[in-house]
C-alpha cells in the first residue's frame with residue numbers, strides 16, 4: 068500500500084463509519100468452519116476483525132470480539148486428506164459428532180479448531196469462542212429456530228427475490244439431525260410444535276419421528292447467519308467476498324434480519340482473498356494452503372498481522388513465503404524504512420518486543436555464518452556494530468531465520484562456509500586470485516559490512532575487474548559456489564584472520 072504519513076489507516080476510517088452508523092457499543096463477529104486445516108487465507112477474517120475491535124476499544128467504545136466455530140455443520144466430502152475407508156460413512160454428519168483424524172482430540176472439529184485457537188493466542192487475538200454445536204444443544208438458538216419455522220414462507224420469498232431461485236415446496240429453514248443415521252443433511256421437516264419446541268421429520272434413511280429444536284438439528288446457513296446476529300447482537304462482521312456477491316448470503320441475511328428477526332444487520336466488511344504466490348487463491352479444496360501454524364514457525368506473529376493490516380480488506384494480498392516474506396520482515400524491523408505504514412505497525416504489535424533493528428536479511432546471513440550457534444551469532448552482531456540490548460527479540464528472530472532457511476529460503480540464499488578451500492577454487496583465474504589476495508591483505512578487524520563493500524568496489528576500480536568476477540571469486544573461495552549473500556556484509560560476519568588466510572590460500576593455488 069502506498070501510504071503517506073497523512074493518509075489514515077483503513078481501520079480508522081472504517082471505525083469512523085461504524086460509530087456513525089451503529090453507535091458506540093459493538094459486537095464484532097467472526098466465524099470459520101473447522102472442516103479442514105484453518106489456513107492463513109482464513110486468517111484475514113480474524114485479523115481484520117481484531118484490528119477493528121482494537122480501534123473501537125482505543126476510542127473508548129465498548130467492544131466485544133466473537134469467534135463462532137461452525138462445528139455443527141456437516142462433513143461435506145471425504146476430503147483428500149482423510150482416510151476414505153474411515154470417513155465415507157461420516158459424510159452428512161456434524162463435524163462435532165464425528166471422530167478426529169489423529170485420535171488425540173474429542174471430535175473432528177476440535178482436531179482443526181485446537182491448533183487454530185493456539186495460533187490466535189500467538190497472534191494476540193483473544194475472542195470469546197463459541198462452538199455452534201454447543202449453542203444449539205444448549206437451546207441458545209431455539210427462539211430463532213421457532214421464528215424461522217413460523218415465518219418459513221416469508222423466508223422462501225426473500226430467498227426467491229434475492230437469489231432468483233425457487234426453493235422446493237417442502238423446503239424448511241431447519242435441518243433435523245436424524246438420531247437413527249446421525250446425518251443432518253437427509254431429513255425433511257413435516258411439521259413443528261412451538262409449544263413443545265419439537266420438529267417432526269422423515270429422514271432419507273427411512274426413520275421418522277420428532278426432535279427437539281435444542282440440538283435436534285440446525286438452521287440452514289442463510290438463516291443461521293442472521294439468527295446469530297440476533298442472538299449475539301452482532302454490529303460488525305468481516306466476511307469473504309463469496310458471501311458479499313449479489314444475491315449472496317449477506318444480501319439474504321440483511322432481509323431476513325430486518326423482516327424476520329426485526330434487527331439491523333451488522334456493518335459489513337467484505338474482504339478479498341489471500342493468494343499464495345504461483346498457486347492462486349488459497350482454498351482447502353484446492354490443497355494450496357499454508358496453515359497458520361506452519362507460517363507462525365517462520366514468521367513472527369506481528370509480521371503476519373502486518374502482512375494483512377497494511378492492505379485494505381477490499382484488496383487482495385499475495386503471500387510469497389520466499390524472498391518477499393524476508394523483505395516484509397525487514398520492512399517490519401527496519402524502523403527507518405520509508406514505505407512502512409506506522410499505523411499498521413501499531414495495530415500489528417503484540418508481544419511488546421520492539422522491532423530488533425537488525426535487518427532480517429542480514430540475520431539470515433549471520434545465523435548461517437554462525438552455523439546456528441547463538442554465542443557465535445551474537446559475537447558476529449557485536450562485531451558488526453549492532454547493539455545487543457534486545458536479546459530476547461534477537462533470539463526470536465534468529466530462530467525464525469533458521470526455520471525460514473530450512474523451509475522457504477530460495478537456494479541462492481542458502482550457504483555453508485567451507486572448512487577447507489573448496490575444489491571450485493581451482494577454477495579461479497589469475498585476475499581473481501590477485502584480487503582475493505589484495506582483498507585479504509586489506510581487511511581489518513572491526514570493519515563494517517559497508518566498509519568492506521566499499522573496499523571491494525575500490526579494488527575492482529583499481530584492478531579494472533568486473534564486480535561480478537570479483538564476487539564469484541569470493542564465493543568460490545569461501546562457499547564453493549558462485550553466488551552468495553551480499554559480499555561486504557557476508558565477509559563482515561566472518562573472522563577477518565580466517566578470511567585473509569583463506570584468500571591467501573586460494574591465491575596460492577596452482578603454484579602462482
Ligand SMILES: [Zn+2]
Pocket residue numbers: 167168169170171172177178
Ligand atoms: Zn486429532
Ligand SMILES: [Zn+2]
Pocket residue numbers: 245246247248249250253270271272273274
Ligand atoms: Zn436418518
